[in-house]
Amino acid sequence: MPFGDPKFTVVNPSPDVDQTLRSLRVSDWFSAAAISGGAWGYGYIFGKPIRMANASTGLALGMTCASMMLLQGSRLGLLQNGRSRLRGYRENAREVAKYGAWHVQPELKPVGEKRFPTATGLMSPSVQPPLDWRNYD
Incomplete structure (x- = not known):
């Protein structure tokens, strides 16, 4: 999985091969x-x-x-483009209308100027929750 939050609505964060083939344009x-x-x-x-x-x-x-x-x-x-559209890294308006959005969406951050990006962190907690170290001995 690429590091960083997707810029579009997530349809499925980990689609299988069948769903990817069905969603090809x-x-x-x-x-x-x-x-x-x-x-x-x-x-x-x-x-x-x-x-x-x-x-x-x-x-x-x-x-x-x-x-x-x-x-x-x-x-x-x-x-x-196959999985990238389902995972929200490419434009996916047709896929969102056809399959619907995933129930947990990361916080979409506005895309700034590409020449001078601002640091937004690696991943939001909704995509990668923080580790729970209580069960590790």
């Missing part, structure tokens, strides 16, 4: 197809002696990369 599917097709083309163009075998290997690697890019969730990244 058309642009995510097109991105996955473009990555897979590009990898196939790369394997075909540069696999001179045995083009189709290299193209098939490139397609398999491209599909693996595309699935990891879609299902991974982080605040940074080009296509890593």
